[in-house]
Amino acid sequence: MIRVGINGYGTIGKRVADAVRAQPDMEVVGVAKTRPNFEAQSAVDKGFDLYAAIEERKPRFAEAGIDLAGDVEELVEASDIVVDACPSGIGADNAGMYREYDTPALLQGGEDAEVVDSSFNARSNFDTVEGDDLVRVVSCNTTGLSRLIAPLQEEYGIEKVRTTLVRRGGDPAQSDRGPINDILPNPVSLPSHHGPDVNTIFPELRIDTLGLKVPATLMHMHSVNVTLESEPSAAGVRDLLESEPRMFVIPEWLGLDGAGAIKELAQDAGRPRADIWENCIWGESISVESGSSSIRADGEVVSDLYLFQAIHQESDVVPENVDAIRAVLGEADQAESITTTDGAIGLDEPLVRR
Numbered sequence: 001m002i003r004v005g006i007n008g009y010g011t012i013g014k015r016v017a018d019a020v021r022a023q024p025d026m027e028v029v030g031v032a033k034t035r036p037n038f039e040a041q042s043a044v045d046k047g048f049d050l051y052a053a054i055e056e057r058k059p060r061f062a063e064a065g066i067d068l069a070g071d072v073e074e075l076v077e078a079s080d081i082v083v084d085a086c087p088s089g090i091g092a093d094n095a096g097m098y099r100e101y102d103t104p105a106l107l108q109g110g111e112d113a114e115v116v117d118s119s120f121n122a123r124s125n126f127d128t129v130e131g132d133d134l135v136r137v138v139s140c141n142t143t144g145l146s147r148l149i150a151p152l153q154e155e156y157g158i159e160k161v162r163t164t165l166v167r168r169g170g171d172p173a174q175s176d177r178g179p180i181n182d183i184l185p186n187p188v189s190l191p192s193h194h195g196p197d198v199n200t201i202f203p204e205l206r207i208d209t210l211g212l213k214v215p216a217t218l219m220h221m222h223s224v225n226v227t228l229e230s231e232p233s234a235a236g237v238r239d240l241l242e243s244e245p246r247m248f249v250i251p252e253w254l255g256l257d258g259a260g261a262i263k264e265l266a267q268d269a270g271r272p273r274a275d276i277w278e279n280c281i282w283g284e285s286i287s288v289e290s291g292s293s294s295i296r297a298d299g300e301v302v303s304d305l306y307l308f309q310a311i312h313q314e315s316d317v318v319p320e321n322v323d324a325i326r327a328v329l330g331e332a333d334q335a336e337s338i339t340t341t342d343g344a345i346g347l348d349e350p351l352v353r354r
């Protein structure tokens with residue numbers, strides 16, 4: 001069994017802890033938090049050993065009547081690998097601790113790419129991270145884009161990607177985030193950081209991204225244009241995407257008209273926390289504009305693919321973290337790991353059965 005420590009038990013950490021526990025080849029050594037609150041109590045209720053992330057705050061746990069198993073350093077030492085799911089920037093601060101205990105660690109998408117040895121997406125570069133000490137599982141948006149880009153590039157070739165990311169203002173519990181009633185170009189300068197982040201997975205890819213923030217908490221929405229180096233039919237692209245793991249191509253008849261309806265479907269399907277681990281692509285949005293106007297001067301035929309996809313920011317990176325554990329430790333190949341991960345958490349059960 002691979003012994004996994006989880007440092008940071010919030011939105012991402014608690015989901016990764018449950019997903020790791022579900023795997024046949026992994027066990028959770030424990031989880032670390034800085035303070036006793038409802039998430040600390042929930043960790044205890046679930047039977048996870050709880051470790052103190054900050055030594056001086058240990059008395060607070062005692063006052064709240066929550067037993068600790070030890071300090072975070074002990075968790076790191078006892079683990080074969082740590083998933084660091086602390087708030088952005090803290091993962092970088094923790095890097096020295098992981099190196100000191102010679103424990104490989106996975107950081108999350110809020111950390112800068114420069115902090116780590118490599119960046120990871122299971123579909124796109126599983127085989128490149130084995131043996132690395134610090135690996136970054138890229139952000140929810142970059143994960144969603146990478147899953148889409150990999151098969152398109154392999155099948156058709158990509159000349160350029162242009163994507164507008166309409167991003168949720170905050171997660172459902174983040175009452176301090178906004179906007180409350182506005183639409184923000186964010187960042188205002190172009191390109192947004194998302195394109196360069198995708199380049200940590202696809203270094204040669206030409207990609208421009210624009211970002212906005214809106215008063216929503218449910219999901220992100222991507223409006224995607226990919227100039228392909230060939231001229232497939234829309235039906236062909238749809239077949240390709242339907243054959244991919246972690247892709248939900250939404251059939252027209254479902255009547256899912258937005259992120260709210262997708263979340264409702266996930267609740268009805270009994271998904272834990274109404275999580276949607278897959279990219280959600282509206283089937284009828286998959287369009288290919290081609291024809292004579294798209295023949296370049298050099299005779300090369302290109303075409304423009306357009307589609308909308310929704311990304312559940314709280315959960316799409318969860319199976320990616322599980323795969324990254326096996327990839328870093330060299331415990332499975334890509335196909336084996338993805339199949340095992342998805343089977344163990346129920347991601348192989350489609351949201352809709354036909």
Ligand SMILES: NC(=O)c1ccc[n+]([C@@H]2O[C@H](COP(=O)([O-])OP(=O)(O)OC[C@H]3O[C@@H](n4cnc5c(N)ncnc54)[C@H](OP(=O)(O)O)[C@@H]3O)[C@@H](O)[C@H]2O)c1
Binds near residue numbers: 012039
């Ligand atoms: N939420 C998303 O949509 C999303 C999506 C993809 C990637 N990410 C990335 O994932 C990472 C975590 O994000 P998140 O949304 O899960 O954050 P979060 O909900 O704020 O959870 C982070 C947890 O870490 C704990 N923490 C704070 N300081 C710590 C420390 N020094 N040591 C150990 N634990 C500490 C916090 O709890 P206590 O202080 O109460 O212990 C909190 O529960 C970030 O890099 C983020 O960019 C987030």
